[in-house]
Amino acid sequence: MSRRALVNVLLVLAVVALFAIPLLLDGGASEYGGTDAAVTEDLEAGGYTPWFESVFSPAGEVESGLFALQAAIGGGVLGYVLGRLRGRRLAQEKAAPGSPAP
Amino acid sequence: MHIAEGFLPAAHAVGWTVAAAPFVVHGARAVVREVRENPESTLLLGAAGAFTFVLSAIKLPSITGSSSHPTGTGAGAILFRPPVMALLGTVVLLFQALLLAHGGLTTLGANAFAFAVVGPWVGYGAYRLVRALGGGLLPGVFAGMVLADLATYVTTSLQLALAFPDASSGLAGAAAKFLGIFAITQIPLAIGEGVLGVLLFRVLTVNARPELERLGVLRPAPATTAGGAA
Structure with missing residues (x-):
């Protein structure tokens, strides 16, 4: 490592x-x-x-599900972006092996 | 930091909405301009928005025996400057107000002012200060993330104090009461958020170096060409 x-x-x-x-x-x-x-x-x-009053008030279990949905959307997008950026760097390093990232 | 639906007197609700609206409109323009002029920024913009989206969804336990949300607005403010977060933060709040009954439409202005305006600006200011004093990127990110989080909750406390001054001790007493509910709980969360921000930027400095250089977060590396002054 x-x-x-x-x-x-x-x-x-x-x-x-x-x-x-x-x-x-x-x-x-x-x-x-x-x-x-x-x-x-x-x-x-x-x-x-x-x-x-709130226009829409989900019941307890549904509410935690929706919070999980919010976290999942955020985590999914974040993971997608970081994965793409990493893949881009690896592809560039493969194309030009002379300049390794620090 | 979410002031619940209907919990601000109407005059305050309107006042904070009027105060926050120009920042959000300006932020929307900043996002559109960023995407139009630098389409390659879109990915990182998505990352900044997603970071806030995840962090503000998670309630974390704290040493005080209560729990609260981190904000995650510092990262985008450091990358793209605070106006961008005025829009992205408000989108997060709108999502939570409409679907989660967390925060509210009548309190959206006040919450946006704390979460999407004051937090990002204070975080950005702290980041710039650390960098101006010669601090590195990561110490700057840590300070920026921590203070964006704390400043949001301090703002919420003051907003509540303004709306509900204490009968005997007045504004200061009410501010102390609301800060007592929010601030101490928030300290470990803010530190945790600072560490997560450092992690994010450690990953970005390796994988998104060109973007960070263009955004002025990293100085162009003198790397192979021996001419750049370090």
Whole structure:
């Protein structure tokens, strides 16, 4: 494994650790409620009533599915672009083997 | 950072929509111009939009026992300058408002102002500052991503404080309350986003060098021709 690839793997592990360690330390004690929802609860407790409803409110399971869809579209496009760029570089290196990328 | 549908008083909703609209229109023009003048940018533009799309879909747990979204708007702001993100960020918010009941149409202006205008500009400013002080690309990207994220949530807190000042402690008290809900939770998320941004740019510097040089993110490499001053 090249040094560049190793550093990339370590960066991925660092991100995973950043979010996994609080989860592990916590041991399932917290609800992990969203901060957005915390604000609406606070405002409603203060007597505020929203004056407009969402035009479309998916049920819980459908909502998580749609969030997953959003992530999948983003991840898919990102992967497609990065894959194309990498393929382009490899093709260029094959065509002109004299100038390897740094 | 999504202020929920109907949760801003009408005057504030209209005000933020009016404030955000010119940025979004200007951003739409910037995107069209970029694609027309540099069709080869389309791929990277797609990557920048996709990056925000993924990151803002994911709710991540934080040390505070609550969870929140990263924003991912810093990457596109660094690559294509902030106006482009005003459009791309608003598209993301619109998707979430219409399909996910997350955020809303009445609060779209305020959310766009925080997520698609202030965040990208602050992130871009931080990136430029690091580069101007002699920092490398990756430290600049890290600072830009982290601050774009944090600035978005600070803006949301201030917007809420402006709409709901505390009865006794006023604007400052309300700002402290909303920052208390958002800001600390957001710090590890912002750092994680910074690391992901560094990863993205490490991959791009290898595979999209010509684009990054054209966009001015990387200086043209003196590589094989021995003449360029390093």
